[in-house]
Amino acid sequence: METYDVIVIGAGHNGLVCASYLLKQGYKVLLLEKRPVPGGAATTEEAIPEQAPGFKFNLCAIDHEFIFHAPVIEELELHKYGLKYLHCDPHTFCPHPDGKYFLGHKSLEQTHQEIAKYSQHDADNYLQFIQYWSQLMSAIAPWFNAPPQAIIKLAKNYGKQNILDILAVAGSKNKALDFIRNMVTSPEDLLNEWFDTEIVKAPLARLAAEIGAAPSQKGITAGLMMLAMRHHPGMARPQGGTGALTDSLVKLVTSLGGKILTDQTVKEVLIDDQNKAVGVKVNQNQEYRATKGVISNIDVQRLFLQLVKPEAIPPKLLNRVARRIVNNNETILKIDCALSEVPKFTAYDRDDLNHLIGTVLISDSVAHVEQAHSLANMGQIPDSNPSMYLDVPSVLDPTLAPEGQHTLWIEFFAPYQIAGKEGTGLNGTGWTDELKNKVADNVMNKLNEYAPNIKNSLIARRVESPAELGARLGSYKGNYYHLDMTLDQMIFLRPLPEIANYTTPIKNLYLTGAGTHPGGSISGMPGRNCAQVFLSQQNSLIYQARQSLESWFSN
Numbered sequence: 001m002e003t004y005d006v007i008v009i010g011a012g013h014n015g016l017v018c019a020s021y022l023l024k025q026g027y028k029v030l031l032l033e034k035r036p037v038p039g040g041a042a043t044t045e046e047a048i049p050e051q052a053p054g055f056k057f058n059l060c061a062i063d064h065e066f067i068f069h070a071p072v073i074e075e076l077e078l079h080k081y082g083l084k085y086l087h088c089d090p091h092t093f094c095p096h097p098d099g100k101y102f103l104g105h106k107s108l109e110q111t112h113q114e115i116a117k118y119s120q121h122d123a124d125n126y127l128q129f130i131q132y133w134s135q136l137m138s139a140i141a142p143w144f145n146a147p148p149q150a151i152i153k154l155a156k157n158y159g160k161q162n163i164l165d166i167l168a169v170a171g172s173k174n175k176a177l178d179f180i181r182n183m184v185t186s187p188e189d190l191l192n193e194w195f196d197t198e199i200v201k202a203p204l205a206r207l208a209a210e211i212g213a214a215p216s217q218k219g220i221t222a223g224l225m226m227l228a229m230r231h232h233p234g235m236a237r238p239q240g241g242t243g244a245l246t247d248s249l250v251k252l253v254t255s256l257g258g259k260i261l262t263d264q265t266v267k268e269v270l271i272d273d274q275n276k277a278v279g280v281k282v283n284q285n286q287e288y289r290a291t292k293g294v295i296s297n298i299d300v301q302r303l304f305l306q307l308v309k310p311e312a313i314p315p316k317l318l319n320r321v322a323r324r325i326v327n328n329n330e331t332i333l334k335i336d337c338a339l340s341e342v343p344k345f346t347a348y349d350r351d352d353l354n355h356l357i358g359t360v361l362i363s364d365s366v367a368h369v370e371q372a373h374s375l376a377n378m379g380q381i382p383d384s385n386p387s388m389y390l391d392v393p394s395v396l397d398p399t400l401a402p403e404g405q406h407t408l409w410i411e412f413f414a415p416y417q418i419a420g421k422e423g424t425g426l427n428g429t430g431w432t433d434e435l436k437n438k439v440a441d442n443v444m445n446k447l448n449e450y451a452p453n454i455k456n457s458l459i460a461r462r463v464e465s466p467a468e469l470g471a472r473l474g475s476y477k478g479n480y481y482h483l484d485m486t487l488d489q490m491i492f493l494r495p496l497p498e499i500a501n502y503t504t505p506i507k508n509l510y511l512t513g514a515g516t517h518p519g520g521s522i523s524g525m526p527g528r529n530c531a532q533v534f535l536s537q538q539n540s541l542i543y544q545a546r547q548s549l550e551s552w553f554s555n
């Protein structure tokens, strides 16, 4: 039986980041990944090899922002392992049916000019609004890069600018109260307070709702930082696709002696009679032993409800994991297309492809976004008038498609469980091949209204239903952030207050990944924070003494 210091369940980018920090400190690490390739929701794959050879698709994540608030890339020197970012400027294009459009540049001034063509009021307010959310991001970013209950580590992350930004956002009684109100209200309410036109409101609402809830929902205003982050620090994509980030981490891990085994689904965490995690069992009953830790890159619901024997978990905690953690019914129907030519958006009146460098949002109004999320949550498919988020990644990075041809990435929010179709289709969700293709047709018909050459330029497409996405990632209800990202499940509440510090009541069993602080998206922060907790426990004298005593008694 093979023995390691640490076993990581899942080789998503957070598992790989966590492993990298441990390997750098000399630990012997094994990562076990259920899919044939590492990366989880951070892969780039030639996913339609027969009909569209040479086209590379980001099956999940594409646009990176959060990672630039983390020190992971620099600390791990990922550029030495081939990682190169291409910056998106402009970053957001939102064409409207009446021929107007929002074009967000990295420069606030340039964006101000674009909006002023339609509304001076909204253009001026946009500057202030984005400044507020950028300052808020800077004020809280140090929280993201420390375990949420490690006050000293957290304090050390604060520099002069972060403190100035805290003062700007909450430096007086009125500002502080306004800040609280801003956090607990809804994006829709704030957008109505600040702006008159849908030109500004609709893209802001669409990106805010990427947090996974309708813009009318209270307590999800943090999502408004999504557009602010595209101005500062900016949005970028790894050359070669998101999978290039994973590739660089894989190279780093293996160069440090780490081992990654794919096609290895962990079925059980092995726990000894001292209630300590000592290894894992994978498919075909193969066992691997870990002397210092088992780290889970999958969320605590999957871990505790599927892989750990219930007797090992305090009953109250088990109940809270099962019932208090929330996953709504909204997930993604993903469409990846190979195109023979670049999409031609009729609204765009310039002779360049700048509008296709970043994201294209089909989001006509706040109400349009509202429908996209609230119908999905209720089990209905919002495809009578689809809103969508799309990218044409090969415009910024021609290495992703054969010369002159293009890839198209479409994200369409859809229910995991279709209402009234319980018990039918894949995993009882109601999703069938016929249905997913019908929905994809409706999505592409809508897109064709904005870019009329889309349908005729289609070489091939891959449609992944919510049920298929859930099965591929293994996440509950296909949740693209492992667990919902609403305020009640964030920071020191993620996934639950009593296990928000990456540790569990089972000795040597740790949590990382999107289901831990600070949550989903490409950031590497959960992986790095978990590594910090593990390492500081290992280095603590009390911990070392306890380990020695335990091994002395067991001998």
Ligand SMILES: Cc1cc2nc3c(=O)[nH]c(=O)nc-3n(C[C@H](O)[C@H](O)[C@H](O)COP(=O)(O)OP(=O)(O)OC[C@H]3O[C@@H](n4cnc5c(N)ncnc54)[C@H](O)[C@@H]3O)c2cc1C
Binding pocket: 009, 010, 011, 012, 013, 014, 015, 032, 033, 034, 035, 038, 039, 040, 041, 042, 059, 060, 061, 062, 063, 064, 065, 066, 264, 265, 266, 267, 297, 298, 332, 334, 411, 472, 473, 474, 479, 480, 481, 482, 512, 513, 514, 515, 519, 520, 521, 522, 523
């Ligand atoms: C369609 C989609 C689009 C997205 N777009 C963006 C975007 O543009 N920008 C952005 O920042 N974020 C985006 N996200 C979110 C982001 O991709 C994820 O939050 C992030 O990749 C999660 O990383 P992770 O390492 O925490 O978890 P994961 O990537 O989920 O990794 C967990 C790993 O564990 C493996 N695993 C599961 N069960 C087992 C088991 N029993 N045994 C062994 N291995 C197991 C999985 O296969 C997976 O590899 C998107 C997500 C989705 C689904």
